[in-house]
Amino acid sequence: MTRAAVLGAGSWGTAFAKVLGDAGTDVTIWARRERVAAHIREYGVNNEYLPSTRLPERVTATSDPAEALKGADFVILSVPSQSLRGNLADWAPHIGPDATLVSLMKGIELGTTKRMSQVIVETAGVPADRVAVVSGPNLAPEIAAEQPAATVVACTDLDRATAVQNAITTRYFRPYTNTDVIGCELGGAVKNVIALAYGIATAMRLGDNIKAALITRGLAETTRLGVALGADPMTFAGLAGMGDLVGTCTSPLSRNRTFGEHLGRGETLEQAQASTRQTAEGVKSCLAIRDLARAHGVEMPITEQVERVCHEGVDPRVALTDLMSRDTKSE
The missing domain is CATH 3.40.50.720 (NAD(P)-binding Rossmann-like Domain)
Known part of the structure; x- marks a missing residue:
């Protein structure tokens, strides 16, 4: 047995x-x-x-x-x-x-x-x-x-x-x-960070356009990091990539989305932790993912802004402004 x-x-x-x-x-x-x-x-x-x-x-x-x-x-x-x-x-x-x-x-x-x-x-x-x-x-x-x-x-x-x-x-x-262990693990780790951003946007009563953009651009930066580490880019189009990202961002059952909502309502990191009482992996992982991206020269702007909100006390509205005012470029 x-x-x-x-x-x-x-x-x-x-x-x-x-x-x-x-x-x-x-x-x-x-x-x-x-x-x-x-x-x-x-x-x-x-x-x-x-x-x-x-x-x-x-x-x-x-x-x-x-x-x-x-x-x-x-x-x-x-x-x-x-x-x-x-x-x-x-x-x-x-x-x-x-x-x-x-x-x-x-x-x-x-x-x-x-x-x-x-x-x-x-x-x-x-x-x-x-x-x-x-x-x-x-x-x-x-x-x-x-x-x-x-x-x-x-x-x-x-x-x-x-x-x-x-x-x-x-x-x-x-x-x-x-x-593809690398791709599956990175998809699972980075989606938590993007879900924090999605939760923040939800609490700020931002529209579906920006939330859809967070999912798709979040997937883009996840894929960039994955490819740099040797992952198969097709993995991110599957269950461990897009599937997990959509589920975690859109579901009210998601710890990371819920945690992000607390931050989006203006709570501090400590207040959000006290309110949720469960582990939101993206809060700590955003630091490690940011460092991993920098070490490999990969641009991850959503992750960077989530880290600033979580760990540097940046107002989510400031973080959003910084994201939207980045230099324009080709998709």
Whole structure:
């Protein structure tokens, strides 16, 4: 019987555990807090993040990472991006020698500007072909409610990508495979930053024209960075690119869009964080993505302005003026 460990009991980790269980895999969720794990074990519900979702009987939980990882064929990593390195250093000794490590995280590490798969390879000491990433328009509450969704499983080893694909295929969740890990990860990371901009524009009651422009020009700067790093530009036209970007920008379920709305209403970063109480990956990733773009000579004007609003206290109206007054050029 196939076993999976889901390390992280947030909404996406929990929803993904449900998908795995529904597809026939035995799953153990690792929760940082024992009370969350105990509630899942006793009632089959994560009352902290998805209180209305009943988990399959195949899903259980623990607060002991070694217990969760014992015999796991798939190790699903679903923690905030900036905490991955520290957590994985502790978990790595318990990971099986041929287990596939699957990243659900959509961020770029601060300081190193490394993608999550690179952090996994470096910290866990595994070859890159043992790491897969899952990315796409995957809003956790919809998937937990078994609303139809599609995603991409990317791995340089197509056989591993296919194995993950088979482990998460259900009547409501349709995964596709891809070998472009770079493109899929960048699409997932940068879309969070663009969604912050979209949320700001929404709160400022700007029209659909500028919001459509944010999506399309945001995709353009994502693609520029991806190509500079060796990604296939066609990836950004797919689920992990345009699909994820549209879903995250337009849905009120999106944490990053919601966070952006708070900023657009004039709240400080601290006030927005207090209001949302969940991780908006784009807030920290915009710093790392900006640094990554500068290091490769890639122009990313929306990302630059989001970083200024988030971390330099620039008024969103000033940031918008700066975007609109840039020198004109060919598309």
